[in-house]
């Protein structure tokens with residue numbers, strides 16, 4: 001293998017192999033350029049008439065063309081191919097010298113180049129195969145023990161400007177033992193200094209990850225993975241894979257959505273899918289998915305727990321359906337000179353029959369009007385008058401009938417329903433009788449005395465209640481596939497939000513029970529999957545090889561596991577980095593000095609530096625670092641704060657899912673004390689570092705960490 005490694009500046013290369021591969025890369029790039037030009041110059045249907053069909057067709061074609069053109073952009077920092085698999089000659093291509101694909105065929109082998117997207121030459125012959133195609137699977141999964149017909153696997157290394165600078169060969173024939181998947185190119189990819197948003201890992205997906213990426217759409221897939229094992233990466237690549245294999249189906253079923261814990265996280269991952277050629281995937285928080293009312297309040301933990309509990313579904317349903325009441329009086333319908341009467345017990349019977357059909361609440365009023373109109377029409381017919389559809393329609397519009405139906409089955413609005421329930425103690429007591437304790441009922445009341453939905457201060461937990469109410473009244477739009485990241489934090493009520501949108505179990509659930517900090521987090525996957533409606537069917541997989549955090553740091557953080565997630569296996573770090581963990585004791589007045597010193601030290605190295613502390617301590621730390629003249633961003637302040645400076649202050653509540661080259665954790669004890677699941681939060685904070693972690697503390701460390709660092 002030549003000694004230039006990826007990420008290194010290109011050097012004068014004389015290796016003829018590298019020259020040949022570079023020439024092939026140039027050919028492929030030129031071909032991609034031509035493919036994009038072809039798409040852009042394709043004319044949409046032109047028609048000068050005002051015909052709405054033509055306008056619609058034109059718009060659809062233009063949107064499709066733009067999507068296809070976007071997917072063919074040649075990114076400067078994302079090389080067009082990253083690997084090659086060689087098969088014995090004749091395995092892939094006919095041994096025909098005139099075969100136009102001969103540029104990927106030598107006398108010894110048929111070569112398949114694997115890249116981010118399919119590239120073909122002007123004659124339509126493939127130059128680069130999309131990593132998602134079936135034939136690419138061998139690149140990720142072939143091993144010397146199971147070569148899958150492959151002679152040799154080649155991985156390419158590139159400079160930061162996407163210049164091909166290295167290659168690494170792994171023979172897979174039985175007589176030449178391979179080097180294993182963890183070669184220098186994978187190492188250098190993992191150790192690459194982090195800066196800017198997350199990148200794709202398409203060139204180095206590991207076999208256990210590839211198995212999850214390519215898992216079928218159904219059954220639902222649930223991945224329990226320790227910090228840095230690649231769950232987020234797997235989820236994003238899986239979306240790209242599913243879109244490649246089942247794009248039309250997914251589009252028809254309502255598209256694909258990835259749900260993440262907060263905006264900082266979504267901003268951090270936003271570039272991965274576009275780099276894989278997928279530009280139409282919605283990336284949202286669960287609050288954004290449910291944006292019926294603005295969130296203006298953070299719930300206290302106890303109220304959040306009660307509101308997130310699945311018992312709330314019963315309370316809401318009981319309150320809603322309690323509005324449906326049998327009439328007390330006979331209905332009298334005047335028609336011309338005659339009056340028609342329907343006694344209350346007959347109306348009540350109709351009501352019961354409708355309810356037993358388990359229709360949604362919202363469908364009730366109309367159906368009831370129709371039933372009553374029928375009852376009246378039957379009476380008219382029995383009296384000898386001929387009736388037809390006009391009679392029926394006229395009765396459906398009859399005011400007495402509408403009024404009777406409205407009284408028996410009032411229309412309902414989900415926001416007003418939740419507002420009424422959470423502001424009227426007597427009504428809540430009726431609906432929650434035997435379900436919530438009086439103390440729980442008091443805890444979930446809305447603050448103040450809001451009279452209208454606009455004046456209420458809604459919380460994120462209220463949104464899930466409103467959505468539950470809305471789903472009782474009408475059915476929500478479905479989504480073709482939902483990937484939920486950091487799913488361990490979902491409350492049962494939030495799980496229900498997701499479950500009712502993906503009705504056929506097309507769901508990817510990613511998370512780590514040890515990182516669960518949500519007030520009403522379920523605590524184990526079986527319970528969570530049950531709330532997601534997937535108790536029996538889901539496939540549960542485990543990832544335990546950590547790619548982010550060096551072994552020294554992950555072992556230190558894992559000392560917390562017996563307490564926060566007993567029974568969960570300890571993760572293993574794929575890299576060792578002696579000296580990567582420093583624990584600095586200080587006196588209380590010294591802590592800010594020590595943090596500043598640690599930041600200055602970390603900034604001398606490459607990549608990003610994150611300072612993580614309890615939310616309440618972050619403003620003072622940020623102020624101090626800024627006063628010291630360090631260019632310091634504040635996570636959460638703006639959406640792209642993580643990219644605003646190399647040094648970022650991150651409130652512990654926002655650090656989930658993120659990573660930095662160096663991390664400084666200030667005062668772990670205060671992170672722990674800040675919330676009921678503070679130890680879980682600390683575990684998250686300690687597992688964000690790619691290269692180095694410094695823990696600065698004056699207060700005593702949690703017991704498990706209070707031993708000399710290994």
Ligand SMILES: Nc1ncnc2c1ncn2[C@@H]1O[C@H](COP(=O)(O)OP(=O)(O)OP(=O)(O)O)[C@@H](O)[C@H]1O
Pocket residue numbers: 189190199200201204205206209225226227228229230231232233234512547548656657658659687
């Ligand atoms: N096969 C791989 N090749 C190269 N880098 C990888 C690979 N798998 C994961 N990584 C890198 O490891 C880091 C952690 O990955 P990711 O964020 O997906 O992990 P995670 O399991 O979601 O972590 P957490 O639970 O802490 O949020 C990322 O920088 C990712 O690019």
